[in-house]
Amino acid sequence: MPLSILVLGGDGFCGWPTALHLSRLGHAVTIADNFSRRRIADELDAPSLTPISPMNDRLTAWRRVSGRTIDFVELDIAQDFAGLRALLADLRPDAVVHFAEQRAAPYSMRDTRRKTYTVDNNINGTHNLLAVLADLEHDTHLVHLGTMGVYGYDGDGLEIPEGYLDVTVEGPDGTRYPRSILYPTRPGSVYHLTKSLDQLMFAFYARNDRLRITDLHQGIVWGTQTAETRLDPALVNRFDYDGDYGTVLNRFLMQAVAGHPLTVHGTGGQTRAFINIQDTVRCVALAIANPPARGEPVKILNQAAETHRVRDLARLVAEVTGASVEYVDNPRNEAAENDLRVSNATFRALGLDPILLRDGLLAETTEIAAKYIDRHNPDAIAATALWTRDNAPGLSSADALGRAAQ
Numbered sequence: 001m002p003l004s005i006l007v008l009g010g011d012g013f014c015g016w017p018t019a020l021h022l023s024r025l026g027h028a029v030t031i032a033d034n035f036s037r038r039r040i041a042d043e044l045d046a047p048s049l050t051p052i053s054p055m056n057d058r059l060t061a062w063r064r065v066s067g068r069t070i071d072f073v074e075l076d077i078a079q080d081f082a083g084l085r086a087l088l089a090d091l092r093p094d095a096v097v098h099f100a101e102q103r104a105a106p107y108s109m110r111d112t113r114r115k116t117y118t119v120d121n122n123i124n125g126t127h128n129l130l131a132v133l134a135d136l137e138h139d140t141h142l143v144h145l146g147t148m149g150v151y152g153y154d155g156d157g158l159e160i161p162e163g164y165l166d167v168t169v170e171g172p173d174g175t176r177y178p179r180s181i182l183y184p185t186r187p188g189s190v191y192h193l194t195k196s197l198d199q200l201m202f203a204f205y206a207r208n209d210r211l212r213i214t215d216l217h218q219g220i221v222w223g224t225q226t227a228e229t230r231l232d233p234a235l236v237n238r239f240d241y242d243g244d245y246g247t248v249l250n251r252f253l254m255q256a257v258a259g260h261p262l263t264v265h266g267t268g269g270q271t272r273a274f275i276n277i278q279d280t281v282r283c284v285a286l287a288i289a290n291p292p293a294r295g296e297p298v299k300i301l302n303q304a305a306e307t308h309r310v311r312d313l314a315r316l317v318a319e320v321t322g323a324s325v326e327y328v329d330n331p332r333n334e335a336a337e338n339d340l341r342v343s344n345a346t347f348r349a350l351g352l353d354p355i356l357l358r359d360g361l362l363a364e365t366t367e368i369a370a371k372y373i374d375r376h377n378p379d380a381i382a383a384t385a386l387w388t389r390d391n392a393p394g395l396s397s398a399d400a401l402g403r404a405a406q
Contacts, residue, residue, distance in 0.1 A: 152186030163300025268311025
């Protein structure tokens with residue numbers, strides 16, 4: 001059944017292809033965005049490697065190739081509470097997909113100004129949204145894009161469950177009390193801290209106001225294009241390669257095309273969860289189609305396809321492209337090596353057959369990088385954000401190239 005869906009942050013790397021996918025499925029889609037990602041790209045002098053058209057051109061191209069219309073509202077949900085309330089009261093959407101958060105861990109650790117911006121933007125925006133949904137009482141399903149990073153990457157040998165941990169607490173008289181609690185978080189950056197705080201706000205509003213909420217804990221996204229973004233050059237998705245926003249696999253592929261070594265932090269023993277951008281949009285659609293009932297706890301799903309160590313990714317890309325691999329100092333305050341096992345049982349049960357790295361789609365991303373390589377700014381490759389002062393050794397130029405967003 002066609003739904004009315006509001007996509008917050010629908011101009012971004014995950015939000016734009018998701019909005020197109022939902023529209024192609026027949027839903028009535030409205031995008032709200034304040035273009036903050038474009039402004040930050042200008043601030044960092046690191047525009048998308050792919051040329052991103054103005055929003056009007058994007059929407060016109062979509063109408064031309066699909067015959068469907070997506071509406072757009074320019075809105076800052078963290079700062080314009082009245083505007084957000086008016087939009088939701090007017091649309092009364094069946095679902096809201098919330099991508100409208102500053103999404104880069106390195107950017108959130110650059111300096112005090114970026115730390116406070118990340119908290120102000122992410123926490124205010126999420127709470128404004130929850131407060132309005134509770135006030136309007138329309139029974140809108142909120143689908144939020146979270147991150148696997150809320151759990152940290154120290155590696156404790158457990159398989160990370162989907163949101164909750166069943167525990168038993170022993171009382172003073174020896175009575176044992178079973179409880180289901182949120183799986184403990186160990187955020188590794190201010191960005192991940194805001195996603196951890198999101199979880200607590202969601203739990204409160206689901207319990208207190210009976211909001212229907214799904215929180216998707218997503219792994220690192222790789223790839224750029226989806227079936228919808230390939231339909232017209234004006235629809236092309238973002239390809240971020242800079243040290244703040246470029247995710248590790250996409251950055252490796254871009255570095256290889258540019259002739260740079262693939263730079264790996266520390267030992268490269270950091271294990272991360274990964275998912276292809278095409279599966280991101282499929283998972284969001286599946287989450288919308290399978291909401292929790294009103295009054296149920298927040299539905300938390302791990303949106304990840306597979307896990308890999310960073311050094312293994314570098315070897316894979318080197319084998320495919322012929323690039324060399326360099327090991328550099330790690331700017332992050334994290335374990336040098338970790339294991340990571342993640343349950344994605346719910347999405348598997350819903351029919352998701354995820355794209356894996358072995359499926360050979362690295363070539364497509366490499367082709368995109370090669371097509372637009374003349375647009376890259378080599379000075380933006382370095383990830384200069386240091387998690388602590390202890391992580392600030394002298395850097396050679398080769399080291400600077402290695403500060404990737406892993």
